[in-house]
Amino acid sequence: MTTLVIAEPSVEGVKVPTLTTLGAASKLGGDVHVLVLGYSDGGQGVGAVAEATAKVAGVAKVLTADAAELAHGLAENVAPLVVGLVKSGGYSHVLAPSTTFGKNVAPRVAALLDVAQISDITGVESPDTFTRPIYAGNAIATVQSSDPVKVATVRGTAFEAVAATGGSAAVEAAAGAADAGLSKFVSQEVSKSERPELTSARVIVSGGRGMQSGDNFPLLEALADKLGAAVGASRAAVDAGFVPNDYQVGQTGKIVAPELYIAVGISGAIQHLAGMKDSKVIVAINKDEEAPIFQIADYGLVADLFKAVPELTSELGKAG
Amino acid sequence: MKILVAVKRVVDYNVKVRVKADGTGVETANVKMSMNPFDEIAVEEAVRLKEAGKATEIVVVSVGPTQAQETLRTALAMGADRAILVQNDAETQSLGVAKALKALAEKEQPGLVILGKQAIDDDANQTGQMLAALLGWAQGTFASKVVPAEGTIAVTREIDGGLETVELKLPAVVTTDLRLNEPRYASLPNIMKAKKKPLETVDAASLGVDLTPRLKTLKVAEPPKRAGGVKVGSVQELVAKLKTEARVI
Numbered sequence: 001m002t003t004l005v006i007a008e009p010s011v012e013g014v015k016v017p018t019l020t021t022l023g024a025a026s027k028l029g030g031d032v033h034v035l036v037l038g039y040s041d042g043g044q045g046v047g048a049v050a051e052a053t054a055k056v057a058g059v060a061k062v063l064t065a066d067a068a069e070l071a072h073g074l075a076e077n078v079a080p081l082v083v084g085l086v087k088s089g090g091y092s093h094v095l096a097p098s099t100t101f102g103k104n105v106a107p108r109v110a111a112l113l114d115v116a117q118i119s120d121i122t123g124v125e126s127p128d129t130f131t132r133p134i135y136a137g138n139a140i141a142t143v144q145s146s147d148p149v150k151v152a153t154v155r156g157t158a159f160e161a162v163a164a165t166g167g168s169a170a171v172e173a174a175a176g177a178a179d180a181g182l183s184k185f186v187s188q189e190v191s192k193s194e195r196p197e198l199t200s201a202r203v204i205v206s207g208g209r210g211m212q213s214g215d216n217f218p219l220l221e222a223l224a225d226k227l228g229a230a231v232g233a234s235r236a237a238v239d240a241g242f243v244p245n246d247y248q249v250g251q252t253g254k255i256v257a258p259e260l261y262i263a264v265g266i267s268g269a270i271q272h273l274a275g276m277k278d279s280k281v282i283v284a285i286n287k288d289e290e291a292p293i294f295q296i297a298d299y300g301l302v303a304d305l306f307k308a309v310p311e312l313t314s315e316l317g318k319a320g
Numbered sequence: 321m322k323i324l325v326a327v328k329r330v331v332d333y334n335v336k337v338r339v340k341a342d343g344t345g346v347e348t349a350n351v352k353m354s355m356n357p358f359d360e361i362a363v364e365e366a367v368r369l370k371e372a373g374k375a376t377e378i379v380v381v382s383v384g385p386t387q388a389q390e391t392l393r394t395a396l397a398m399g400a401d402r403a404i405l406v407q408n409d410a411e412t413q414s415l416g417v418a419k420a421l422k423a424l425a426e427k428e429q430p431g432l433v434i435l436g437k438q439a440i441d442d443d444a445n446q447t448g449q450m451l452a453a454l455l456g457w458a459q460g461t462f463a464s465k466v467v468p469a470e471g472t473i474a475v476t477r478e479i480d481g482g483l484e485t486v487e488l489k490l491p492a493v494v495t496t497d498l499r500l501n502e503p504r505y506a507s508l509p510n511i512m513k514a515k516k517k518p519l520e521t522v523d524a525a526s527l528g529v530d531l532t533p534r535l536k537t538l539k540v541a542e543p544p545k546r547a548g549g550v551k552v553g554s555v556q557e558l559v560a561k562l563k564t565e566a567r568v569i
Contacts, residue, residue: 072484075449076458100479104461107414107449116415116534119444129538134442135337139346142539182458183488186474190482199480203568227569235498245464245478245499252358252438252498254480260568270336277546281566283558289551298549298566301558311555316569 001030001127003093004063006082008101009038009073010049014056014164016156016200017097023159024152025095026058027124033061035085035174037078039071050171057166064171069179073101076182079108084176086113086149092127098153098255099199106153115147120255122158136251136274156199157257157278191246193231195221198249201230203260206249206276207242208234210265210286210305214242219306220264223313232256234272250275265305268293285309321431321468321490322377323366325400326421327359329384329391330441339542346540355391358436360398361496364503365466366434367399374468375432377401381424383417383531385409389519396514397506403519408531413442416524416531418450423527425455430491432473437462437495448495458488464499 003025008015018034025032036050046066054062063085069077082105086094094109096102098120110117122140123131129144130152198204205224207217217231224231232254233247249256251274261279266272268284268291276282277296284297287304294300301308331337332352339346355363369375380400382388385408392403406420425433438445452459460466460475464483467474468490476485478497506514524531552558562569 072486074486075461076452079453100462100477103445104449104459107446108453108459110446111415111418111450111453114415116413117444117446117450118535119442119446133543134540135331135346136440136443137543138337139339140541140543141537142541143535143537145535147534181489182456182492183460183486186485186487188479188482188484239498244482245497246480246482251440251443260562260566271333281562281568282549283562294551295548296546299558299561300549300551301555302551303555308555312559315555315559 001028001092002089003028003030003032003095004085004089004091005032005034006094006096006102006105007034007036007053008097008099011045013049014052016161017099018053019056019161019164020156020159021095021097021154022056022058022162024121024124024154026162028093028127030092031060032058033063033089034059035063035065035082037065037070037081039068040066041068054169054171055165055167057163059167059169062169062171063174065174065177067177070177072185073105074183074185075105075108076180077177078105079112080180081174081177082109083112085174092149094149094151096153098155102153106151110151113149113151115149115151116145118143118145118150118152120155121152122155136270137277138270155255157255191244195224196228196230198230198232198247198254198256201258203227203229204232204256204258205229205262205264206232206234206266207237207264208266209236209240211237211242217243219309223309226313226316234266263293263297264309266293267291268296321375322379322428323369323375324425324428324430324433325362325366325378325380325395326433326435326447327363327380327382327391327395328356328436328439329353329382329388330356330439333357333440339540343539343541345537353387355394356436356439358438358496360503361498361500362434362436363395363398363400364501365496368501369468370399379404379428379430381406381421383408383412383420392519393514394506396517397511398504402517405519405521406527407521407523410531411533412531413533413535414444414446414450415534416529418447418454419529420524420527420531421447421451422454423529425451432468432491433493435493435495437497448493452493455493458492460486460488460492460494462497463494464497466494466500
């Protein structure tokens with residue numbers, strides 16, 4: 001029994017979603033191989049990421065695929081490569097992180113292998129049995145696969161990241177990348193931020209419809225900077241155009257579980273709760289004392305956010 | 321260009337689902353059912369493409385029980401031209417549905433297939449990708465903008481870091497994200513007209529497709545409950561609690 005983990009594409013170092021996916025892989029037992037793919041384009045890229053991945057605890061082998069057609073993780077080109085490796089390597093499991101990359105590629109791999117995919121697993125009961133949330137996390141299903149290869153995506157917040165050091169895996173180049181000629185990358189608009197990434201931040205400050213306008217988000221940013229936090233948002237705030245889509249926390253956005261989640265002007269629709277209710281400590285600031293968010297918040301403050309947030313920022317600035 | 325749109329009948333997004341006491345699933349008897357919200361966005365996008373002269377016909381498909389006819393009628397009322405129900409009363413899973421859609425795509429020869437990125441019941445987020453794989457077509461998942469051109473389509477995708485635009489060769493599969501459009505409500509005259517639009521029912525066997533689930537659900541349970549906490553009276557009290565009680569700052 002050997003598991004192939006498809007690493008989250010990276011330009012530098014091993015990404016957190018790769019480490020948490022390896023956390024899930026370690027629960028399966030058996031050897032773990034990691035596929036590091038991308039395109040270095042003359043730079044260090046894939047090779048350096050592969051070297052870093054080889055040092056991760058518990059990894060037996062790192063396979064690298066470095067080719068122009070693998071740039072930007074196009075599923076049409078990545079999936080056949082993975083399928084080729086599964087067939088030649090005799091893998092029993094293929095795991096990918098539940099990132100937009102993993103969610104795009106893994107079902108394509110599963111269908112080409114004629115097997116089901118188990119989406120967003122939150123627990124490993126045995127090598128063929130997994131738990132996963134359904135209905136926005138309002139129910140947890142335990143599912144068993146009878147397919148010869150188990151393909152699954154892994155919810156990062158549900159597994160401990162493995163240690164990034166302590167391993168000494170062999171690195172091998174994998175052949176088989178080709179351009180399917182179906183798709184090409186045109187452009188990207190990536191949000192630039194000095195703040196931590198939402199999915200790995202220790203603290204998150206999130207804003208909802210109550211923020212009234214994108215112009216008011218600097219209030220949250222000031223608070224976030226005081227706490228070293230990431231800034232998130234509810235769907236309502238994203239739909240209203242206050243902030244870009246990559247801020248969205250919820251059932252169909254990002255799933256987060258920080259130490260501290262501060263929900264500001266967020267009413268608490270079940271779709272939003274689905275994305276953050278596993279946070280260790282939840283604080284809600286809302287002027288509507290009936291808002292459902294208060295039912296799950298550890299600490300609720302019924303207040304006008306436009307007064308409370310600046311006050312909180314300044315209070316945190318005080319010594320002691 | 322013909323567009324094929326797939327829709328699923330699911331528990332309405334406003335319903336707070338209850339896990340059945342025997343742990344076999346969630347309660348769906350006497351619960352409001354609706355079209356999966358992402359699929360509404362898919363229907364809307366197809367209708368807009370037709371209104372813009374980019375599409376000639378919209379065929380809407382569902383794989384599910386007899387009652388899914390209502391969901392298809394809703395899509396017809398929104399502007400789809402005809403409907404096909406692949407009748408199946410048992411549980412459906414993504415791979416089986418993708419195979420049924422593949423069989424229909426081969427028969428109907430659409431230039432584009434649009435689906436919701438995920439259904440809000442099983443939250444699988446697989447069918448579009450699987451369909452694209454089985455057809456050997458390109459896939460534009462989590463779309464927030466689609467711009468068809470001659471033989472290609474530009475799809476802007478919502479990704480973890482922001483937005484990405486890819487150019488796909490047609491025919492292709494697109495799955496919708498929330499920001500693609502805001503679906504219309506069907507008007508009463510259109511609901512009446514939809515009743516007269518053609519709705520064909522087929523079964524999976526006639527398509528040569530096996531819908532038997534590959535994953536066996538052993539158990540469905542309630543998630544751990546999160547106990548509600550306390551209300552604090554002031555910002556100072558909140559900061560004090562976070563420091564001394566929760567110890568997170």
